[in-house]
Amino acid sequence: MLSFCCLLTYSNSFRRIPGLNTPPDALKIAAFPLIVSFQLDFLCFYLTIEWPMNSIPPLRLDPIDSHVHVVGNGKNGSGCWLKLKGKHAILARFMVAQLGLAQSSLSEDLETLYVARLLELLRASSLKKAIILAHDQVYLANGSLMEGAGSFYVPNDFVLELARTNDEFLPAVSIHPARADAIAELERCAQLGAVMMKCLPNCHNIDCSDRRYTSFWEKMAELNIPLLAHTGGENTVPVINPEYSNPRILTRPLECGVKVIAAHCGTRSGLRDPDYFDVFASMIPKFPNLFGDNSAFNLPMRCKPVPTCLREPIASRIIHGSDFPVPVSGRWARLRGLISQDDFKKSKDIVNVIERDFFLKKAMGFSGDTFTRVHELLPPKKSGSFLGQVTKNKIK
Numbered sequence: 001m002l003s004f005c006c007l008l009t010y011s012n013s014f015r016r017i018p019g020l021n022t023p024p025d026a027l028k029i030a031a032f033p034l035i036v037s038f039q040l041d042f043l044c045f046y047l048t049i050e051w052p053m054n055s056i057p058p059l060r061l062d063p064i065d066s067h068v069h070v071v072g073n074g075k076n077g078s079g080c081w082l083k084l085k086g087k088h089a090i091l092a093r094f095m096v097a098q099l100g101l102a103q104s105s106l107s108e109d110l111e112t113l114y115v116a117r118l119l120e121l122l123r124a125s126s127l128k129k130a131i132i133l134a135h136d137q138v139y140l141a142n143g144s145l146m147e148g149a150g151s152f153y154v155p156n157d158f159v160l161e162l163a164r165t166n167d168e169f170l171p172a173v174s175i176h177p178a179r180a181d182a183i184a185e186l187e188r189c190a191q192l193g194a195v196m197m198k199c200l201p202n203c204h205n206i207d208c209s210d211r212r213y214t215s216f217w218e219k220m221a222e223l224n225i226p227l228l229a230h231t232g233g234e235n236t237v238p239v240i241n242p243e244y245s246n247p248r249i250l251t252r253p254l255e256c257g258v259k260v261i262a263a264h265c266g267t268r269s270g271l272r273d274p275d276y277f278d279v280f281a282s283m284i285p286k287f288p289n290l291f292g293d294n295s296a297f298n299l300p301m302r303c304k305p306v307p308t309c310l311r312e313p314i315a316s317r318i319i320h321g322s323d324f325p326v327p328v329s330g331r332w333a334r335l336r337g338l339i340s341q342d343d344f345k346k347s348k349d350i351v352n353v354i355e356r357d358f359f360l361k362k363a364m365g366f367s368g369d370t371f372t373r374v375h376e377l378l379p380p381k382k383s384g385s386f387l388g389q390v391t392k393n394k395i396k
């Protein structure tokens, strides 16, 4: 305890150094993250406290992974495309490797290999279903396509069809609200069983507060389709407008009555991103229809606010998501003292990344409700299936 207090005082003293909030870039890169972001990281190795494993009681509803990406290169006629350049190409290769797929899969029939692997991992995990995400193209506010922008595309019909043919999948479509056909496409997708709408405002160039989108948000509320919107920085997909990373941008859809999930709770992705978690937290009391997901919380930066996420009023608004195929390592939660050394060791033995993420979220202390809460947000089931009366010939 004494060493804890000493280290806390030591680390806090750095915060009082004049000008530390505006250090030169080199200092920011080299020293600031080490001092501020990992100020308690090494302490946890010296603590001998035994963490009780968070054993969750049996769940009433199926646990769902609410944030699972689908990617493809269109080799099988899915309509998907993938354009990888620079750091995004490196990240893609890294993700492919951690999925256990060959690097050659990026130039083969990627979606077939990817979906087969995803199903294999999901079926072998504690999660019963996954919400799979389409990914729209990038548009200007006037509704015209931004040619050359974006690094991948996953058509709505592809995830709708995957969900129609696999009980484990629930489809989240992706529609830029500036599109001329945005509302028509939303209604069509809702008819075909869409349970959610996913977008990345900073990467898709969506100013959610733009008054021109109001009728789109109102239609989402009317159809009971929740919005899953990326918040915080992003490193895997090119960012078009960093200002749209701020969860404050979700105010308009929230005011229109849309149930909104702020993906990643506004946390930062890279060392140099602004951290918007406090903005997200400040919006929670004001908007009962605002939720946050804990997806990618097993990356170095995003797990920082976990202790706050485990306390009310935020705990009852957190929804489980993995952000598959984003890498999952218990190292970062361990370094921050969020899990025990024993659980860290156990997590390393879990080969299945979806299960490893589930295990680590439990070990961090997320309650059982976190894994089923998304049921409260989804549109009502029709005829025993989320997809209701969808027939194959409705999906091209």
Ligand SMILES: [Zn+2]
Pocket (backbone or CB within 6 Å): 067, 069, 295, 323
């Ligand atoms: Zn994601």
